[in-house]
Amino acid sequence: xxxxxxxxxxxxxxxxxxxxxxxxxxxxxxxxxxxxxxxxxxxxxxxxxxxxxxxxxxxxxxxxxxxxxxxxxxxxxxxxxxxxxxxxxxxxxxxxxxxxxxxxxxxxxxxxxxxxxxxxxxxxxxxxxxxxxxxxxxxxxxxxxxxxxxxxxxxxxxxxxxxxxxxxxxxxxxxxxxxxxxxxxxxxxxxxxxxxxxxxxxxxxxxxxxxxxxxxxxxxxxxxxxxxxxxxxxxxxxxxxxxxxxxxxxxxxxxxxxxxxxxxxxxxxxxxxxxxxxxxxxxxxxxxxxxxxxxxxxxxxxxxxxxxxxxxxxxxxxxxxxxxxxxxxxxxxxxxxxxxxxxxxxxxxxxxxxxxxxxxxxxxxxxxxxxxxxxxxxxxxxxxxxxxxxxxxxxxxxxxxxxxxxxxxxxxxxxxxxxxxxxxxxxxxxxxxxxxxxxxxxxxxxxxxxxxxxxxxxxxxxxxxxxxxxxxxxxxxxxxxxxxxxxxxxxx
Amino acid sequence: xxxxxxxxxxxxxxxxxxxxxxxxxxxxxxxxxxxxxxxxxxxxxxxxxxxxxxxxxxxxxxxxxxxxxxxxxxxxxxxxxxxxxxxxxxxxxxxxxxxxxxxxxxxxxxxxxxxxxxxxxxxxxxxxxxxxxxxxxxxxxxxxxxxxxxxxxxxxxxxxxxxxxxxxxxxxxxxxxxxxxxxxxxxxxxxxxxxxxxxxxxxxxxxxxxxxxxxxxxxxxxxxxxxxxxxxxxxxxxxxxxxxxxxxxxxxxxxxxxxxxxxxxxxxxxxxxxxxxxxxxxxxxxxxxxxxxxxxxxxxxxxxxxxxxxxxxxxxx
Numbered sequence: 057x058x059x060x061x062x063x064x065x066x067x068x069x070x071x072x073x074x075x076x077x078x079x080x081x082x083x084x085x086x087x088x089x090x091x092x093x094x095x096x097x098x099x100x101x102x103x104x105x106x107x108x109x110x111x112x113x114x115x116x117x118x119x120x121x122x123x124x125x126x127x128x129x130x131x132x133x134x135x136x137x138x139x140x141x142x143x144x145x146x147x148x149x150x151x152x153x154x155x156x157x158x159x160x161x162x163x164x165x166x167x168x169x170x171x172x173x174x175x176x177x178x179x180x181x182x183x184x185x186x187x188x189x190x191x192x193x194x195x196x197x198x199x200x201x202x203x204x205x206x207x208x209x210x211x212x213x214x215x216x217x218x219x220x221x222x223x224x225x226x227x228x229x230x231x232x233x234x235x236x237x238x239x240x241x242x243x244x245x246x247x248x249x250x251x252x253x254x255x256x257x258x259x260x261x262x263x264x265x266x267x268x269x270x271x272x273x274x275x276x277x278x279x280x281x282x283x284x285x286x287x288x289x290x291x292x293x294x295x296x297x298x299x300x301x302x303x304x305x306x307x308x309x310x311x312x313x314x315x316x317x318x319x320x321x322x323x324x325x326x327x328x329x330x331x332x333x334x335x336x337x338x339x340x341x342x343x344x345x346x347x348x349x350x351x352x353x354x355x356x357x358x359x360x361x362x363x364x365x366x367x368x369x370x371x372x373x374x375x376x377x378x379x380x381x382x383x384x385x386x387x388x389x390x391x392x393x394x395x396x397x398x399x400x401x402x403x404x405x406x407x408x409x410x411x412x413x414x415x416x417x418x419x420x421x422x423x424x425x426x427x428x429x430x431x432x433x434x435x436x437x438x439x440x441x442x443x444x445x446x447x448x449x450x451x452x453x454x455x456x457x458x459x460x461x462x463x464x465x466x467x468x469x470x471x472x473x474x475x476x477x478x479x480x481x482x483x484x485x486x487x488x489x490x491x492x493x494x495x496x497x498x499x500x501x502x503x504x505x506x507x508x509x510x511x512x513x514x515x516x517x518x519x520x521x522x523x524x525x526x527x528x529x530x531x532x533x534x535x536x537x538x539x540x541x542x543x544x545x546x547x548x
Numbered sequence: 549x550x551x552x553x554x555x556x557x558x559x560x561x562x563x564x565x566x567x568x569x570x571x572x573x574x575x576x577x578x579x580x581x582x583x584x585x586x587x588x589x590x591x592x593x594x595x596x597x598x599x600x601x602x603x604x605x606x607x608x609x610x611x612x613x614x615x616x617x618x619x620x621x622x623x624x625x626x627x628x629x630x631x632x633x634x635x636x637x638x639x640x641x642x643x644x645x646x647x648x649x650x651x652x653x654x655x656x657x658x659x660x661x662x663x664x665x666x667x668x669x670x671x672x673x674x675x676x677x678x679x680x681x682x683x684x685x686x687x688x689x690x691x692x693x694x695x696x697x698x699x700x701x702x703x704x705x706x707x708x709x710x711x712x713x714x715x716x717x718x719x720x721x722x723x724x725x726x727x728x729x730x731x732x733x734x735x736x737x738x739x740x741x742x743x744x745x746x747x748x749x750x751x752x753x754x755x756x757x758x759x760x761x762x763x764x765x766x767x768x769x770x771x772x773x774x775x776x777x778x779x780x781x782x783x784x785x786x787x788x789x790x791x792x793x794x795x796x797x798x799x800x801x802x803x804x805x806x807x808x809x810x811x812x813x814x815x816x817x818x819x820x821x822x823x824x825x826x827x828x829x830x831x832x833x834x835x836x837x838x839x840x841x842x843x844x845x846x847x848x849x850x851x852x853x854x855x856x857x858x859x860x861x862x863x864x865x
Binding site: 156157160161164167171175186187189190193194197198200201203204205207208209210211212214215219 | 643681684685686687737738739740804806808810811812814815816819851852853854855856857
């Protein structure tokens with residue numbers, strides 16, 4: 057679910073809940089109010105009718121007794137009118153009052169009416185005291201009962217009024233309970249949604265913020281598990297970015313360390329021939345002042361030249377490293393006879409091998425062509441022979457060149473003591489030097505590997521303690537030179 | 549009619565002793581017994597049948613019963629004698645079911661012909677009041693006739709033998725004594741009967757819980773009758789096998805079996821009290837008929853059954 061939905065959904069839920077609650081409250085209140093209004097109206101009407109009945113009963117009693125005494129016909133008419141109105145009111149009440157006990161009371165009252173009216177008539181018609189007395193007894197009994205039933209009817213109506221008041225109170229209480237419930241439900245919903253938003257949005261943001269603050273100390277921002285929303289995407293991006301940043305920092309740190317080591321070694325390595333050069337120059341000056349002979353001066357000049365060459369070599373290696381690290385090693389490849397190239401390099405390195413008392417044997421497959429930069433391959437081979445002469449003094453060295461179906465292989469094998477195991481893994485790293493190694497920048501194998509790889513090949517090393525070391529250069533194989541071309545190739 | 553006070557069924561079984569005359573007006577009590585409504589209320593009712601309500605009331609006054617089913621006249625008479633009675637509810641009301649059974653050869657056609665005749669009456673009961681009303685309706689005084697006192701069955705036998713010219717009776721005896729070839733009915737046109745459940749105030753106050761359960765069972769009987777009107781006949785028929793269908797139908801048609809405390813009851817008690825006082829019955833000082841009514845118990849269970857305009861000044865404690 058997206059973050060927007062997560063934030064909007066609770067709000068919509070609360071709004072929907074409030075709307076539903078308000079609608080419920082409105083419907084319930086309206087329904088109950090409607091019922092109450094109807095009942096109250098009916099009660100009022102019944103009350104008014106009962107009140108009017110009571111008036112009529114009282115008027116009739118008064119008029120009847122007055123008429124019996126005074127014998128005025130007008131009173132009889134009034135009694136008759138009252139009786140008609142009473143019957144009409146009773147009929148109206150009977151039509152509206154259908155529930156017990158009102159309905160049974162009305163029935164009692166209506167059953168009492170005929171004998172009561174009859175007793176009234178007898179009383180009005182009586183002319184003798186005995187007649188009047190017996191008619192009065194009958195009327196009195198019935199009239200008392202009718203009044204009592206009317207009182208019951210009135211009491212029932214009043215009670216219903218009380219019940220309405222109680223119902224209003226109940227309705228209000230129910231409404232209060234409903235409102236309280238709604239408020240609590242709303243509060244719980246708000247609390248729930250707040251917790252939901254806090255847990256789903258705020259808490260992850262706090263975690264991301266805290267993790268981000270530690271990025272400067274080398275920490276990374278963790279990914280939020282199980283989230284596919286915007287926060288999940290953000291955490292994923294932040295996590296990947298910070299991881300990259302950390303890796304880059306580590307690489308930079310490593311590069312910085314390499315550079316510092318490089319500068320330290322370079323300064324040290326450059327200072328040695330420079331010091332030697334400076335001393336040779338001072339010696340040359342002194343010998344010239346002393347009038348030294350020509351042979352002595354030449355010897356000094358040779359030494360100066362060697363130191364200068366050494367300096368040139370060191371500077372060349374440093375330049376190569378710089379180029380390699382910037383990816384600017386330019387190769388000028390051409391089709392070259394590799395067997396010839398190997399022979400020339402070996403011949404040129406003969407003094408070096410002589411100095412190391414190494415016996416060199418060549419095993420070269422004839423007429424092997426390669427699409428290579430001859431000067432760079434020359435550099436590789438010189439480096440490998442130089443390493444063999446330095447680390448395997450007095451040992452036999454074999455240089456072989458042969459081809460397979462796909463590759464041309466150039467191998468330099470010595471029968472020296474072998475390379476210690478601890479050094480083998482970082483032999484091709486820049487500034488890697490074996491313990492007790494001769495002075496140097498430790499860049500030879502690194503540069504050689506980069507040159508070979510720039511040619512599309514690779515270089516591998518095998519070494520065993522006391523059994524010597526072999527470096528094999530693998531190069532992509534070029535087409536074999538036709539025999540005419542072979543005869544034109546430079547001789548070894 | 550709804551019952552208020554929805555309570556859990558009571559656990560403890562209580563006892564309640566009630567006395568009543570074996571009359572159709574006792575229908576609600578019969579229904580409650582037949583339908584085991586008292587048992588459902590965990591109330592063990594010990595019922596005792598009396599010849600008249602007056603005797604049942606006397607037993608209640610004597611402490612033999614917790615309550616009695618009685619008509620208005622004995623109740624008024626006992627109250628006028630100063631007994632501390634309360635009416636808990638009416639059980640029925642009816643019109644024209646108390647009156648005179650006139651011997652066919654007594655020469656009595658109207659009430660006015662009663663003068664000088666031997667008329668059987670059960671003193672202190674509605675029989676006496678009904679006779680008084682008939683006499684008054686016809687312009688006669690009690691002294692204008694020769695009253696003969698006796699129990700209803702004695703009066704019926706005397707009437708049949710011709711020892712009486714007329715007898716003031718109530719149902720079912722009134723209907724059994726009259727008919728073709730028998731006595732003629734001469735009913736009071738204005739007399740109405742009301743029976744009620746009454747007891748001595750202190751005892752009712754002590755038996756509050758029992759009274760409450762008894763009333764609740766009666767209310768349930770009333771509700772049952774309202775739902776199943778055929779129960780009226782099926783309950784009365786086996787109890788009054790001597791009544792034929794017409795007689796039973798007459799009783800049912802002229803009766804209303806409802807609980808209640810109304811102004812009509814109060815008016816009846818006052819009316820009868822005034823009448824009896826006028827006839828020379830002694831009346832104790834400070835008797836207020838309104839205080840004979842104890843509406844609280846019934847009102848608590850069924851508020852709509854009580855329609856008194858003003859409450860009693862001595863409610864039940």
